[in-house]
Amino acid sequence: MIIRGNAFATRQNYLRGVKVLMEYYDKVPEACTVEEIKSYLSLQKSNGSLSSSTLNVRVSCLKYYFRHIVNRLDLVVRIPNPRVSKYETEILHDVEIKRLFASCRDLRQLLLLQLLYDCGLRVSELSRLRTSDFNKSNMTIHIRKSKGCRTRTVYYGKRLRDTLNNYAKTVNLTTDVLLESYKEKGKGLSISGIQHLVKEIVRRSGIKKKASCHTFRHSYAVHYLNRGGSIFMLQKLLGHRHLSTTLEYLKHARVPDGIRMSTLDHLLGVCVD
Numbered sequence: 337m338i339i340r341g342n343a344f345a346t347r348q349n350y351l352r353g354v355k356v357l358m359e360y361y362d363k364v365p366e367a368c369t370v371e372e373i374k375s376y377l378s379l380q381k382s383n384g385s386l387s388s389s390t391l392n393v394r395v396s397c398l399k400y401y402f403r404h405i406v407n408r409l410d411l412v413v414r415i416p417n418p419r420v421s422k423y424e425t426e427i428l429h430d431v432e433i434k435r436l437f438a439s440c441r442d443l444r445q446l447l448l449l450q451l452l453y454d455c456g457l458r459v460s461e462l463s464r465l466r467t468s469d470f471n472k473s474n475m476t477i478h479i480r481k482s483k484g485c486r487t488r489t490v491y492y493g494k495r496l497r498d499t500l501n502n503y504a505k506t507v508n509l510t511t512d513v514l515l516e517s518y519k520e521k522g523k524g525l526s527i528s529g530i531q532h533l534v535k536e537i538v539r540r541s542g543i544k545k546k547a548s549c550h551t552f553r554h555s556y557a558v559h560y561l562n563r564g565g566s567i568f569m570l571q572k573l574l575g576h577r578h579l580s581t582t583l584e585y586l587k588h589a590r591v592p593d594g595i596r597m598s599t600l601d602h603l604l605g606v607c608v609d
Contacts, residue, residue, distance in 0.1 A: 353397035439541040452552035459549040561589035
């Protein structure tokens with residue numbers, strides 16, 4: 337998987353999926369029958385311990401294992417993929433996001449949340465951010481080797497610029513690491529470290545919604561559309577390969593009405609009052 341360029345998180349999830357099945361039946365996956373695998377997956381789904389997206393990852397990891405590791409295509413074909421419920425996460429309201437900002441204990445935590453919300457970053461992208469990724473003159477951030485090994489450019493606003501400037505002055509940045517670890521100088525915050533900080537900020541805020549790092553990305557997307565943003569530009573900003581993924585946000589958004597126009601009048605050059 338390293339040779340194929342799969343992300344670290346993907347490799348970990350796939351390894352975990354194979355390991356759990358092996359521990360459940362106390363044998364390697366290829367020694368299991370299709371009925372046993374289906375029974376195991378059905379149990380995972382029925383007891384509610386896994387979300388539909390996590391269950392889909394478990395199925396994908398087993399299919400990858402059977403297809404590329406042990407060459408058992410017969411098992412691949414006979415294991416169905418579960419229907420995935422899109423975006424089960426909550427969408428935060430404006431007042432809730434401001435409340436979360438106010439619950440930050442230092443500038444590092446505030447910068448972390450504002451980067452997630454203002455740029456729609458994934459937590460893995462945030463953990464890899466370097467000061468050299470920022471273009472101050474254009475107010476853009478270069479996101480390198482994102483999901484699917486793709487690279488994209490996102491924009492940030494004046495408020496985030498002010499937070500960045502204040503943060504740089506306060507912590508006296510001397511390396512290329514942007515969000516430095518609290519414990520290890522010169523090392524960046526890990527994905528789990530960022531997730532822990534966000535969890536603690538949410539707890540302190542008193543917000544009852546089940547919010548995580550990815551909740552800010554979803555909220556960014558919906559708020560972007562609510563304020564008149566283009567669905568096609570949003571696809572680029574989020575780094576989605578397929579537009580259908582981005583279109584899911586329309587279920588949550590209240591897209592402003594477009595301007596009233598006559599295409600015939602425009603075609604024939606009629607003056608519009």
